[in-house]
Amino acid sequence: MLPDHTETTYLISTALADEVRSGLTQHPKQLSSRFFYDAEGSRLFSEIMHLPEYYLTRSEYEIIDNYKDQWLNLFAANDRPFDLIELGAGDGLKTKLLLTYFVEQGARFSYSPVDISETALDELTDDLSNKLPALTVSPQHGDYSDALARIAERTYDGADAPRRVVLFLGSNIGNFTPADALDFYAQLSASLRPGDLLLTGFDLQKHPAVIHAAYNDRQGLTKAFNLNLLRRINRELDADFNLAAFDHYETYSPETGEARSYLVSQTKQTVTIGALDMSVVFDYGEIIHTEISRKFTRRQIDELANQTGFTQTHWFTDCRHYFADVVYTK
Numbered sequence: 179m180l181p182d183h184t185e186t187t188y189l190i191s192t193a194l195a196d197e198v199r200s201g202l203t204q205h206p207k208q209l210s211s212r213f214f215y216d217a218e219g220s221r222l223f224s225e226i227m228h229l230p231e232y233y234l235t236r237s238e239y240e241i242i243d244n245y246k247d248q249w250l251n252l253f254a255a256n257d258r259p260f261d262l263i264e265l266g267a268g269d270g271l272k273t274k275l276l277l278t279y280f281v282e283q284g285a286r287f288s289y290s291p292v293d294i295s296e297t298a299l300d301e302l303t304d305d306l307s308n309k310l311p312a313l314t315v316s317p318q319h320g321d322y323s324d325a326l327a328r329i330a331e332r333t334y335d336g337a338d339a340p341r342r343v344v345l346f347l348g349s350n351i352g353n354f355t356p357a358d359a360l361d362f363y364a365q366l367s368a369s370l371r372p373g374d375l376l377l378t379g380f381d382l383q384k385h386p387a388v389i390h391a392a393y394n395d396r397q398g399l400t401k402a403f404n405l406n407l408l409r410r411i412n413r414e415l416d417a418d419f420n421l422a423a424f425d426h427y428e429t430y431s432p433e434t435g436e437a438r439s440y441l442v443s444q445t446k447q448t449v450t451i452g453a454l455d456m457s458v459v460f461d462y463g464e465i466i467h468t469e470i471s472r473k474f475t476r477r478q479i480d481e482l483a484n485q486t487g488f489t490q491t492h493w494f495t496d497c498r499h500y501f502a503d504v505v506y507t508k
């Protein structure tokens with residue numbers, strides 16, 4: 179039996195059950211990083227964003243701070259109101275900087291953060307209602323396909339209809355395989371109208387050692403983040419993973435631009451997953467692949483737009499050229 183908490187927990191547990199059943203019977207074993215973000219996983223990721231090695235957040239913060247006025251001119255061109263839809267908003271650390279500036283400038287816009295973590299979304303919404311009470315916030319709990327469906331179903335009438343501006347910051351796109359990224363952007367493109375915008379944060383290829391360190395920090399927070407997936411499976415699917423018997427291992431290939439995270443079994447062991455009535459045998463050193471974080475070249479970013487019906491119109495980068503926020507126009 180699956181634990182019966184709220185309806186939401188039940189739905190996610192069902193998705194997690196399917197993932198665990200299929201992922202741990204494959205060779206090599208794998209689990210999707212989309213299950214990292216329970217309350218503890220979201221908390222750990224917020225801490226990762228402050229790590230000295232995790233340059234991504236600081237680089238993108240610098241871009242937003244430097245170009246927020248240009249972004250506002252772009253989003254509100256011809257004084258049109260806009261709907262800002264943020265996919266994977268998380269704790270909104272960087273977006274708050276943008277929202278505060280837009281509100282101060284008297285911009286006419288609403289904000290819809292979408293996130294898979296209900297805790298992160300509740301905290302963000304509470305914080306915004308305290309700090310920016312005048313802002314209209316419509317949070318949406320769900321994954322990216324729920325968000326796509328919502329975007330597609332929004333209908334607007336009249337000459338003053340808001341333009342849609344979709345934000346997909348933080349290199350969340352890097353957690354998709356190339357095929358899934360193409361598919362997702364093609365669907366996004368199909369649900370937007372001419373003139374709508376998509377702004378994506380891409381982590382750029384750079385010295386491999388800089389990238390490798392970002393996913394292998396000295397404090398061990400990335401390790402804890404990765405291992406937390408096993409803790410979640412223990413809690414939600416009545417499993418008995420011994421976290422001390424698994425290690426975190428990271429690779430970065432400058433040839434493919436992929437950082438990959440693994441959990442490694444440090445011993446030969448059998449794990450029982452009560453809710454699935456299943457046991458899983460791990461050999462010495464056997465891995466579970468848990469995450470891909472892709473790093474992009476400018477050419478790949480151009481191609482993604484060209485192949486999915488967008489036109490790339492603006493490119494913003496930080497002073498080290500580590501990260502780029504790129505605007506595609508529909």
Ligand code: AVI
Binds near residue numbers: 234348350352400
């Ligand atoms: C959310 N995502 C963009 C992060 C990344 O960099 O791939 C998740 C992460 N994994 C390990 N550290 C951070």
